Amino acid sequence: MSSRLAGPHSEEAAFDRVPSSAMPARARGKKVRLLDALEKPIEWTIRICGWSSILAVIAIFVFIFKEAAPMVVKLDWIEFFTSPRWIPNPAPGNAPSYGALAMIAGTFSVTAIALLIAVPVGLGAAIYIAEFAHGKVKETLKVLIELLAAIPSVVWGFIGLMVIGPIVQSVFSATPGSTWSHVMTTLHLASRDTGASQGTNLLTGGIMLALMSVPLIVSLAEDALRAVPDTFREASLALGANQWETVRRVLFPAARNGLLAACLLGMGRAIGETMAVLLATGHSNRIPQALTDPVRTMTATIAAEMGEAVHGDSHYGVLFILGIVLFVVTCSINVAADLIIKGVRKTNRA
Amino acid sequence: MKKPFLLLGIAALTLAACGKRSSSDGSGEPSSKKKMTEIRAKGSDTMIQLATAWAESYRKVNANVMVNANGGGTGTGFAALQNGTTDLCNASREIKPEETAKVKEVTGKDVKEFAVAYDALAVYSHPSNPIKEISIEELREIWAEGGSIDTWEQINPAFTGKITLFGRQNNSGTYDYFREHICGKTAEKKQREFRGGISELNGSSEVVENVAKTPTALGYSGMGYKIPSVGWLKVSAKKGEPAVEPGIETARTGSYPISRKLYIYTAGEPTGETKAFIDWIISDDGQKVVAKEGFVPLK
Numbered sequence: 001m002s003s004r005l006a007g008p009h010s011e012e013a014a015f016d017r018v019p020s021s022a023m024p025a026r027a028r029g030k031k032v033r034l035l036d037a038l039e040k041p042i043e044w045t046i047r048i049c050g051w052s053s054i055l056a057v058i059a060i061f062v063f064i065f066k067e068a069a070p071m072v073v074k075l076d077w078i079e080f081f082t083s084p085r086w087i088p089n090p091a092p093g094n095a096p097s098y099g100a101l102a103m104i105a106g107t108f109s110v111t112a113i114a115l116l117i118a119v120p121v122g123l124g125a126a127i128y129i130a131e132f133a134h135g136k137v138k139e140t141l142k143v144l145i146e147l148l149a150a151i152p153s154v155v156w157g158f159i160g161l162m163v164i165g166p167i168v169q170s171v172f173s174a175t176p177g178s179t180w181s182h183v184m185t186t187l188h189l190a191s192r193d194t195g196a197s198q199g200t201n202l203l204t205g206g207i208m209l210a211l212m213s214v215p216l217i218v219s220l221a222e223d224a225l226r227a228v229p230d231t232f233r234e235a236s237l238a239l240g241a242n243q244w245e246t247v248r249r250v251l252f253p254a255a256r257n258g259l260l261a262a263c264l265l266g267m268g269r270a271i272g273e274t275m276a277v278l279l280a281t282g283h284s285n286r287i288p289q290a291l292t293d294p295v296r297t298m299t300a301t302i303a304a305e306m307g308e309a310v311h312g313d314s315h316y317g318v319l320f321i322l323g324i325v326l327f328v329v330t331c332s333i334n335v336a337a338d339l340i341i342k343g344v345r346k347t348n349r350a
Numbered sequence: 351m352k353k354p355f356l357l358l359g360i361a362a363l364t365l366a367a368c369g370k371r372s373s374s375d376g377s378g379e380p381s382s383k384k385k386m387t388e389i390r391a392k393g394s395d396t397m398i399q400l401a402t403a404w405a406e407s408y409r410k411v412n413a414n415v416m417v418n419a420n421g422g423g424t425g426t427g428f429a430a431l432q433n434g435t436t437d438l439c440n441a442s443r444e445i446k447p448e449e450t451a452k453v454k455e456v457t458g459k460d461v462k463e464f465a466v467a468y469d470a471l472a473v474y475s476h477p478s479n480p481i482k483e484i485s486i487e488e489l490r491e492i493w494a495e496g497g498s499i500d501t502w503e504q505i506n507p508a509f510t511g512k513i514t515l516f517g518r519q520n521n522s523g524t525y526d527y528f529r530e531h532i533c534g535k536t537a538e539k540k541q542r543e544f545r546g547g548i549s550e551l552n553g554s555s556e557v558v559e560n561v562a563k564t565p566t567a568l569g570y571s572g573m574g575y576k577i578p579s580v581g582w583l584k585v586s587a588k589k590g591e592p593a594v595e596p597g598i599e600t601a602r603t604g605s606y607p608i609s610r611k612l613y614i615y616t617a618g619e620p621t622g623e624t625k626a627f628i629d630w631i632i633s634d635d636g637q638k639v640v641a642k643e644g645f646v647p648l649k
Contacts, residue, residue, distance in 0.1 A: 084546055085546060086546075087520070087543050087544075088520060089520045089521055089525075089526075090541075090543060091526075091529055091530065091533075091540075091541030091542075091543065092541065093540050093541060094540055094541055094543065102546065165563070166563065169563070169564075176510070191512075192511065192512050194511050194565075194566070197512065197514040197564065197566055198514055198549070198560065198563070198564045198567070199563055199564070200549075200560070278552075282549045283519075283549055283550055283551060283552075284547055284548060284549040284550070285546050285547065285548070285550070286546055286547035294549055296550075304519050304550070304552055305519065305520070305521060307521075308521035309521070
C-alpha cells in the first residue's frame with residue numbers, strides 16, 4: 001500500500017519544485033490528490049464486484065433453504081422420492097400428495113435424450129471447427145454457433161411446440177399392425193401401436209434441449225482442443241498418422257478432461273432449462289415408458305405452479321424442495337466439471 | 351416471486367386511490383361530488399379474471415368508481431361478506447343456508463343474489479374422431495384416479511387407441527370445477543382426484559390447440575375457446591340418456607350437464623355505486639365482457 005501511495009506523492013513534490021508554471025501545476029496536483037483520495041473507494045468497489053457473485057450464491061442458497069425449511073421436516077421424503085402421485089391442490093377434504101418420482105424421472109430422461117444428441121453433434125462440430133475448418137468457414141461457423149446460444153429459451157420452446165412437435169408426431173406414427181408400428185412398440189419408441197400420442201413429448205423436449213446445449217458444448221470443447229499444444233499435432237503427423245488418427249489417438253486423450261467438462265456443463269444447462277421443456281415436453285406427470293411419451297420436469301413444475309402457490313403453504317415449500325434437488329444436482333455437476341478442468345491444467349503444466 | 355410484486359402493485363394502486371381521494375376532497379365544494387368510490391369484490395378464483403375484466407371495463411363507464419377484485423375462493427368471499435370486509439362476493443356456487451344464516455346473524459341483513467353469467471366446460475376431441483357422444487359416467491372413468499377407461503374402444507368400437515388427456519394446471523378454477531363435477535366421490539365420500547399422466551397445460555386455449563393436433567385427444571376447457579379445427583362431444587348425464595350438444599342455450603337452461611351459474615352476492619339490497627355496478631354487469635355491456643372472457647352470457 002505505502003509503496004503504491006509513494007508514487008503520486010513524489011510526483012506532486014516534483015510539480016511544486018517548478019515555479020514558472022505555478023497555476024497548471026497546482027491544478028494538476030489537485031487532480032492527483034483527487035485520484036489519490038479515490039483510490040481506496042475504487043479498490044473497494046472492485047473488491048465488492050468480485051465478492052458479489054459469491055454473496056449472490058450464498059444469498060440464493062440461504063433463501064431457498066429458508067423457504068423450504070418448514071417443509072424439510074414435514075415432508076414425507078419416502079413418498080417424495082418413490083411415488084409419482086403429485087396432487088398439490090387436492091379437493092376440499094383430501095390430503096395433498098407430494099410424490100416427485102415422475103418429475104425426477106422426467107427431468108433425467110429428457111436430459112439423457114438431450115445429451116445423447118448433443119454430445120456427438122457438439123464434439124463433432126468442435127473437432128471440425130478446431131482441426132479441419134479453415135479461414136472464412138471456421139469464422140462463419142463460430143459466429144453462427146454463438147448466435148444459436150443467444151436465442152431465448154422461450155423461443156426454443158415455441159419452436160418445439162409448433163415445428164419439431166408436429167414433425168416428431170408424423171414420423172412416429174403408423175397404422176396398427178404395420179412393420180413400423182411393430183418396431184416402435186418393441187424398441188420402446190412409442191408406447192402404443194399408433195405411435196406417438198402427441199407432438200410435445202420426451203423426444204421433442206430432448207431435441208430442443210440438445211439444440212440449446214450444443215453451442216455451449218461446442219465452444220468449450222473447441223477451447224479444450226485448441227489448448228493442446230501444436231507440438232502434439234506436429235509429432236503425430238510426422239510419425240505418419242493422418243488427421244483423423246491424430247484427432248482420435250492424440251488430441252482426444254490430451255483434451256479428455258476439457259471435453260468431459262464441456263459435456264458436463266452442457267448437461268447442467270439441459271437440467272436447469274425451464275421454458276423450453278414447459279412448452280415442448282407435454283407437461284404430463286408420468287414415468288415415461290417410451291421415447292415419445294409426454295413427460296413433466298421439475299423445472300417446468302416450479303414454473304407452472306409457483307405463481308399461484310400460497311406463500312408459506314406446504315405446496316410452496318415443496319416447490320422450493322424441488323428447487324433444492326435441482327440446485328444440488330446442477331451444483332455437483334458444475335463442481336465436477338470444475339475439478340476436471342483443474343485436472344486439465346495440472347496435466348498441461350506437467 | 352410474483353407475490354411481492356402483486357402486493358407492491360396493490361399498495362401502489364391503493365396509494366394512488368388515496369391520493370386522488372384526498373386531492374378531490376381538498377379541492378373544494380364543486381368537485382367533492384366526484385369523490386372516488388371503491389367497491390370491494392372478493393370470492394371465487396374461477397371468476398377472478400372475469401371480475402378483473404369487469405373492473406377494467408367499468409373504469410370507462412364511471413371513472414370515479416374503482417373496483418378492487420380479489421380471489422381466495424367462494425367460501426372466503428362469503429366469510430368476507432359476513433365480516434363486512436367486502437361489498438360483493440363473487441360466487442361460483444349458490445350460497446348455502448348456513449352461510450345465509452351466518453350473514454344475517456352478523457350483519458342483520460339478508461343476502462341478495464344476482465346471477466351474472468354461466469360457466470360451461472366443453473369436452474373437446476379431434477374432428478376426425480367418429481365418437482361424438484359421451485356420458486358423465488364415462489368421463490369419470492376416463493379422468494378420475496383409478497378410473498377404468500383408458501382406450502376409445504371402451505366407449506365405442508368406432509374408434510381405437512389410447513385416450514390422450516389434456517387438462518388445465520392444478521391451480522386453475524377450471525381444474526377445480528371439472529374435478530368436482532366429473533371425478534365424483536370415493537367410497538369414503540371424499541372427492542376423487544384426477545389420475546396421473548394428464549398433460550396439465552397453462553391456458554384454456556392451449557388445451558384446445560393441443561387437442562386439434564392430436565387424433566386420440568380428449569380435453570376439457572371453457573366453451574368459449576372452441577376453434578374450427580377441434581370438435582366437441584355431446585354429453586349425457588347418464589349412459590343411455592340423450593346427449594346434449596354444448597352451446598349457449600343448453601348451458602343456460604341447464605340441460606347441458608357441465609354448466610353452472612355464476613353469482614354475485616351482497617349483504618342487503620345494494621345501494622348507490624354498488625347497485626350501479628351490478629346493474630351494469632347484468633346489462634348488455636357487462637355481458638359482452640362475460641362472452642369475451644370465455645364464459646356464457648345471461649342472454
